[in-house]
Amino acid sequence: GAVLNSYTMCLLLGATGVGKTLLLKRLQNILYQRDGADLGEPPVTLPTVGTNLTDLTLRKRRVTVRELGGCMGPIWPSYFIDCTSVIFMVDSANITQVSSSCIQLLSVLAAEPLQTASVLVLFNKRDLPCTMSLGEMKSLFRMDDIIASAPQSITTLELSARSGEGLQEVLTWLDSTQPD
16 A cells, blocks of 8 residues: 555765766756656755755655765765665766766665665766766676676666656656665
């Protein structure tokens, strides 16, 4: 049964500047705007220091997304308890960040409290000309190996939080991963 007051927590993680805050603002725009309204220019965002909590009301339930600032990587694990899902965001235009993002992702997947979480790896900034393709990103990350060895259910999506491409898929994923 779908009870709207059931409450689930999703963690939004990723390095500084990958687009986490913009993603949340865009998702809110989609959920709370009148149908067909244009997304418009991306809102101005600042690097998140600390955590941001955002409530998203989806078809089935309300999800609280806890965005953790990229600079807080060392203390991310203190937020892993009680999470049903994790969105891990990667800037696919920033090649220098790939290895550190990959290491961060592996440590998230290895964390004991997250063994049963659903994980979405988002390759953001699809709209930039220097972006690598999803195939290239997945091979750099060795996603196939990661997916094969991790206990979690892992989904990968491409996205442009700026243009809005892929946002609907993120909402669909969030809705589908929440326990009934």
